[in-house]
Amino acid sequence: MDFQFEVNFAHLHLLLNHVPVIGTIIALCLFLISFFGKNDDLRRSSLIIFAGVALLTIPTFLSGFGARVNLTGQPGVSDALMERHEGSALLSFWFMEITGALAIAGLWQFHRYSRPSRGNVIAVLLFSLITVGLMARCGNTGGDIRHPEVWVNKQAPLQEGPIGSLVRVFEPTPRKFINAMVLTKWETAFLMDLHFIGLALIVGTVGAFNLRILGFAKQLPVAPLHKFMPWALAGLGINVTTGMMVLIGMPAYYAFDAAVWLKLAALTLLGLNAVVFYLTGVFSGVEQVKAGEEASMSAKLTAGASLCLWFAVILLGRYIQKLDGTIK
Amino acid sequence: MEVPKFLETLEESGLSVWIRETESLFGFYFFLFLHNIGLALVVGTILFIGLRLLGVAPDLPFAPLKKFFKILWTGLWISVASGTFLLIAYPTKALTNPLFYVKLMLVATGVWITRKIERSVFADEGTSEEARLALGKTLAARSLVVWIAAVSAGRLLAYTFRYLVYGRQG
Numbered sequence: 330m331d332f333q334f335e336v337n338f339a340h341l342h343l344l345l346n347h348v349p350v351i352g353t354i355i356a357l358c359l360f361l362i363s364f365f366g367k368n369d370d371l372r373r374s375s376l377i378i379f380a381g382v383a384l385l386t387i388p389t390f391l392s393g394f395g396a397r398v399n400l401t402g403q404p405g406v407s408d409a410l411m412e413r414h415e416g417s418a419l420l421s422f423w424f425m426e427i428t429g430a431l432a433i434a435g436l437w438q439f440h441r442y443s444r445p446s447r448g449n450v451i452a453v454l455l456f457s458l459i460t461v462g463l464m465a466r467c468g469n470t471g472g473d474i475r476h477p478e479v480w481v482n483k484q485a486p487l488q489e490g491p492i493g494s495l496v497r498v499f500e501p502t503p504r505k506f507i508n509a510m511v512l513t514k515w516e517t518a519f520l521m522d523l524h525f526i527g528l529a530l531i532v533g534t535v536g537a538f539n540l541r542i543l544g545f546a547k548q549l550p551v552a553p554l555h556k557f558m559p560w561a562l563a564g565l566g567i568n569v570t571t572g573m574m575v576l577i578g579m580p581a582y583y584a585f586d587a588a589v590w591l592k593l594a595a596l597t598l599l600g601l602n603a604v605v606f607y608l609t610g611v612f613s614g615v616e617q618v619k620a621g622e623e624a625s626m627s628a629k630l631t632a633g634a635s636l637c638l639w640f641a642v643i644l645l646g647r648y649i650q651k652l653d654g655t656i657k
Numbered sequence: 658m659e660v661p662k663f664l665e666t667l668e669e670s671g672l673s674v675w676i677r678e679t680e681s682l683f684g685f686y687f688f689l690f691l692h693n694i695g696l697a698l699v700v701g702t703i704l705f706i707g708l709r710l711l712g713v714a715p716d717l718p719f720a721p722l723k724k725f726f727k728i729l730w731t732g733l734w735i736s737v738a739s740g741t742f743l744l745i746a747y748p749t750k751a752l753t754n755p756l757f758y759v760k761l762m763l764v765a766t767g768v769w770i771t772r773k774i775e776r777s778v779f780a781d782e783g784t785s786e787e788a789r790l791a792l793g794k795t796l797a798a799r800s801l802v803v804w805i806a807a808v809s810a811g812r813l814l815a816y817t818f819r820y821l822v823y824g825r826q827g
Contacts, residue, residue, distance in 0.1 A: 518816040522809045525696065529808065533701030534708075537725065548721035556714035557705065620718065643697060647690040651682070 334587055336656050338395030345389040349425055350468040352382035353461045360457065373439055376432040377608075379457060383429020384600045387573070388593045390422050393471075394580035395656075406474065409487055414470040416500035419577070421463035426573075428456040430566055437559060466496055517578075520571040527571065530564030532639065542615060542624045542632035551618040587655040592645035599638045606631040664749040665823035676746035677822075685746055691739035696811070698732025700804050703771055710778070710790065710797035719789050723779040729771065750818045756810055763807035770800040 359375035362368070397415060400406045431453045435445035445453075472479060482488045489497055534557035541549050576583045583589045606612050606628075615628040624632070667673055676685050702725050709717055744751050751757045778784075778793035820826055 514816050518813055521815075522812040525693075525808050525812055526700075526805055528693075529697055529700035529704055531701075532697040533703075533705035536697075536701055537705045540728075546721045546724040549718065550716075553714040553717035556717070557708065560704075560708060560713070620721075640694075643693055644690055647693055648682070648686055651686040 332655060334656050336395065336590075338392050338399055338584070342389070342392040342396045345385065345392055346468065346471060349382055349386045349389055349421075350464045352378060352385070353425070353428070353457060353464050356382065357457050357461050360453065369439070369444065372445075373436065376435045376439075376445075376453070377604075379432035379453070380429050380436065381600060381604075383425050383432070384597060386422060386425045386429075387569070388590075388597070390418060391576070391580070391584050391589070391593070393418055395584040398581050398584065400474075410470070410474045412503050413487060413497075413500075414467065414474060415503040416497075417463070417467040417470045419503060420496075420500045421460065421467045422573075424456060424460040424463055426569060428453065428460045431456055433562060437562070463496070466493065517575060520575055523567055524571045524575075527564040527567035528643065531561050531568070532643075534558065534561040534564070535635065535639065539632035539636045542618075542628050543636075544623065544629075547623075548620050550620045551624065552616050555616065582653065583649070585654055585656045586649055586652050588645045588648040588652040590656070592642055592649075595638050595641045595645060599635065599642070602631055602634050602638065606635075660749060660753055660820065660823060664752060667745065667748045668823050670745075673745050673748070676742060685743075688739045688742040688746070692736055692743060695732045695734075695736030695739060696808060699729055699736060699767075700808055702726075702729040702732065703767075703800055703804055706774070707797040707801045710774075710793040719779070719784075719786065720782050723775075726771075726775050726779070733768065747822065749820045749823045751814065753820050754814060754818045756814060756817050760807060760810035760814065763803055763810055767800060767803045767807050770796055770803060774800060 356375045356378035359371050359378065363372035363375060393415070397411055400411065401408065431449060435449045435453055438445040438449055477483070481490075538551075538554045538557065540546065541551060541554055576589075609627075611625070611627050611631055615624050618624050618628075676688065678684075706722055706725060708714075709719075709722065774793055774796045778789045778796070784792075
């Protein structure tokens with residue numbers, strides 16, 4: 330393509346990378362306090378933060394790949410330190426996403442059964458505890474790359490303490506991991522196939538819900554349509570997993586592609602749109618809309634925004650190949 | 658088997674070359690995008706209606722769902738139109754791949770079952786809930802299997818072709 334954007338990935342990574350590290354700590358604190366105070370609002374807030382942080386961890390992760398490619402070979406930047414950080418990121422990323430998925434499941438249970446199940450609460454607690462630890466290490470190993478002033482052992486910054494050496498056993502070596510993720514043609518084909526089925530699940534369920542709010546098939550009451558949301562969330566889970574698996578196999582290809590970043594931006598806006606929809610009273614209003622009734626203007630605006638943004642996500646996904654190399 | 662010559666002639670036509678080679682954003686990837694939107698409308702809608710028939714959201718009334726078939730058929734036409742352009746761009750790639758014919762057959766079967774659902778389950782506004790479920794449950798399950806198979810076959814076309822263009826093995 331004849332247009333190119335310049336992105337300073339190191340800067341973008343610095344901007345984003347505090348979100349998963351600090352965000353998980355804040356959410357975990359709220360989650361723990363909610364036990365003692367038996368405070369449901371606090372617990373819901375913590376789950377919302379976990380979900381939001383899980384979403385923002387995706388661009389954080391990808392900006393790190395971009396920064397790594399740009400910094401490789403520069404004087405004063407140790408490849409071994411970057412590799413250790415990357416290994417740490419590869420591990421903590423998946424724990425963050427699982428925590429986010431569990432948090433969303435908990436939020437759904439709050440909505441349907443007025444409280445999350447015991448199993449969900451235990452799972453969130455367990456996974457978020459691990460995630461906080463792994464993210465702290467991820468932040469630490471990342472900080473080590475450019476901050477010799479914080480090295481404990483000035484001669485051998487790679488030396489690990491007792492906990493570090495234990496965690497390191499579980500961290501993949503990036504080269505090996507990425508090579509394992511450089512999928513064969515058939516594995517990629519299979520993941521891409523699942524990605525399309527996930528897409529159809531999201532479009533079918535979210536699309537029908539949004540169209541009804543906008544006034545299509547008005548004889549449908551709104552509340553039952555919302556019962557399809559777990560299917561949409563299943564589609565989202567499939568697509569985040571398959572999308573990220575393919576992306577990790579070729580990080581340098583995807584990180585320097587404008588379509589990928591715009592797609593992530595659209596997904597982030599969808600997250601924001603969901604926050605507006607569920608947390609500002611729009612949803613509780615629209616839930617009461619019976620057959621034949623008109624939804625409020627604010628509901629229509631968020632429904633329209635959701636439709637447009639999902640349309641953009643599909644459009645941008647389809648242009649990834651075309652816009653390859655549009656970022657330097 | 659020898660690859661028929663007319664495929665090369667078609668590939669050398671102005672339209673085919675343009676779709677394949679243009680730098681414009683409205684070339685090959687645009688048709689691919691439209692094809693994808695068509696898929697989303699068809700398969701998304703049938704998943705939605707199919708899940709309802711299979712027991713999700715039992716308090717959702719059936720009759721108004723009929724309107725969604727309009728979206729589904731619009732999606733089908735978008736797919737057919739954009740698919741034609743994709744075929745013009747890479748006729749050898751598609752027509753020398755047996756999976757392409759499997760996909761067309763799966764789509765045809767999917768369309769047939771979907772029509773059956775529309776004509777039986779949604780024929781009459783007054784049909785009772787139980788009658789609709791009795792008519793539609795098996796059809797819904799079948800249609801989901803067939804449509805997912807059709808998506809998979811289509812998706813796999815990008816990985817299974819023997820020739821990318823005439824005379825060039827892929």
